[in-house]
Amino acid sequence: MGNTDRLLGLRHCPSDLMVDIVDYRGRPANRSTSGGWTSALFIIGVEIAERFAFYGISSNLISYLTGPLGESTAMAAAALNAWNGVASMLPLLGAFVADSYLGRYRTIIIASLLYILGLGTLTLSSMLPIFHPAKCGMACSPPPLQVALFYVSLYLVAIAQGGHKPCVQAFGADQFDQNDPQERVARISFFNWWYFGICCGVLVTLVVLSYVQDSIGWGLGFGIPCIVMLFALVLFLLGTRTYRFCLLQEESPFSRIGRTVVALARKRQGKLPITELQSDIERVEETKGLLRLFPIWTTCLIYAVVFAQSSTLFTKQGGTLDRRISSKLQMPPAALQSFISASIIVSIPIYDGILVPVARKFSGLPSGITMLQRIGTGMALSLISMMIAALVEMKRLKTAREFGLVDQPSATIPMSLWWLVPQYVLLGVADVFTMVGLQEFFYDQVPDALRSLGLALYLSIFGIGSFISGFLISVINKTTGRGGDSWFSNNLNRAHLDYFYWLLAGLSMIELGLYVYFTQAYVYKKKQDTAVM
Structure with a gap:
């Protein structure tokens, strides 16, 4: 294999031997001149841009589905859950291709190009004049060609994310040598600051793009993520000279x-x-x-179902409330998700800078607490979040009845958006524990040659969780709608999202009990993490 082939045929290999790691020219990598935080910062920047682009379309997608595409609330939520599920399952295929054939570097580049193509055609589907006849207003159904192009573009983005997501984070973590004491500690911090960077990008997109999409237009709202994804590809290529690469093994x-x-x-x-x-x-x-790993994987699925509600039902719920921040400024419903990102941005420095050093003194672990303890803590917080969401929804329905707004679905409930903040904030803090914990766990605990697969398994939790969420919504909507208004009625003032939230809280409690049971018997792969849950 020549130097060029060695560079493009990359994949994670056992990182305990630096001699097996090469630079961009295919020569043995020098620890002092490659990898580390210099390379990681390039890759974190790429992921921030990619998350900005992805959430730029996904966070407010339910508003587009129920608005310009004219779908019902239940249909839109099910469609969005199905798309999120596919987008989170495809990384398994992307990891297979990267680890067996193309390598992470080349897979990331190809996925980025597909991303740009998908976002570009998505923008066209919302802008071309043929999709918006001059004599037709909002009451008209969208042309079938527009709907077809929209969904083709949307799933092309899902395919692109399938190759991009598992490889970028694994490639970033590969820049730290796990056998070097200093770099091993740095890699633990990498997962925290990786998620911190992602949430900064998500926060900006939730605040900026939700306003652009709701107030200016969907064409620009979809076009900006396309431009940002092009910037991400350029940034990734600029860092090539600093990266550490591992070579494909002879046998997949x-x-x-x-x-x-x-x-x-x-x-x-x-x-x-x-x-x-x-x-x-x-x-x-x-x-x-x-x-x-599969008992741990299985017992995290309901957490993923809870996670799916923040971009679907939470957004529809918030759209009925008084979202005025000032006399002239009103927060878009999708921007309420920014409270999740903001709580993460605040919590990660506290976790990494205060909690971990204090816990390290008692446990002796570099990470302070074990990965499974971290995951379980977040699961408990998500359970509390769902209980609060149910109580707030009960309050919202009661307020609608008291003011005679039950049969006025478009009316604003005289109830401030600040009632929703606790459930969003708790989900954000839960993510700091569970989401980051799962990323580190499935990277660290898989065999060294399957690090991309490990992160794909982590992502598949949220794919299956989205499928479960969509299935539950569809079945419950059909079952409860037989006798009148379903739990997910288009008129949310006659719906019962509170019942659904209580159901998820109950399932979360059962899941947490099973999780604790299975983690008691888990033995860590690394000697540094021998403690149990």
Whole structure:
């Protein structure tokens, strides 16, 4: 393999030997002149821009679906959950392609180009004159061609994210040598500041783009993310000379894991001599290490269902309230999600700068608390958030009845947006614990050759969670709508989002109990993290 092939055929390899890590020319990488925070900052910048672009369309998408596309609340929420689910599941495919064939570097570049294409066609679908006849107002149904182009563009963005998301974060973490004491501590901070940077980008897009989309136009609101994604690609290429790269192994890790799973199954059936497996103990252990992650993966799914509500039902709920910040300024419904980002931005420096050093003195762990303890803490906070959301929704419905607004779905409920702030803030703090904890856990605990897959597994939690959310909404909407207004009626004043929130709180409580049970038996891959939940 020549130098060029070595650069483009990249993938994470065991990082305990710096000699196996190369620079952009394919030469052995020098720790002092490559990687570290210099490279990581380029990559964090790329992710901030990508999250700005992604949330620039996803955070306010329910308003576009129920507005220009004319879909019902339940239909729009189900469609959005389905898209989010696909977007979060496709990283499994992206990780497979990157780890087995293209490598992370090349996968990121191809995914970025697909991103720009998808966002560009999405912008066209909302701007072309043929989709907006001059004699037709808002009452007209959108042309089928517009709807088709919109959804094709939307799923092209999902495909692009599938290649981009698992590779960028893994590539960023690869810039730190886990066997170097200083770089290992820096890598722990990297996951915190990575999420901090993402939330800064999300905060800006929630405040700026939601206003642009609601007040100026969807064409510009979709066009800005396209331009930002082009900037992200340029920034990523500019950092090439500073990156550390790992070379593809001769055998795909997916093939190796697959063969081992089949061999273990044959052994259990007595069809395979035990000596055949004993000849490759390392391969067996890394396969078992991957399989033991699935109880943790499964018991985090309801957390992902709760997470899905912030961009769907929370947004519709907030759209009915008094959102005036001043006499002339009103906050767009989607911008309410900025309270999540703001709470994360405030919480991460506190967590990384105060909580971790204090906890480190008692536990002796570099991370202060274990990854599983961190995840479980966030799950408990999300449970409390859903309980508060249910209580606030009960208050909103009561206020609508008291002021005779039950049959006026377009009327503003005389209830301030500040009632919603606690549920958003708690979800943000929960993300600092669970979201960042899951990222570190699924990067750190998978076999070294499957780091992209590990982060794809983390993302798939939210994909399956979105599917579960969409399924629950569809089934409950159909079931409860038979006798009158469903829980998700288009007239939210006759709906019962509070019932749905209580249901999610109950499921979260069951999930947390199962999570604690399974984590008691979990044994960490790294000796530094031997403590249990």
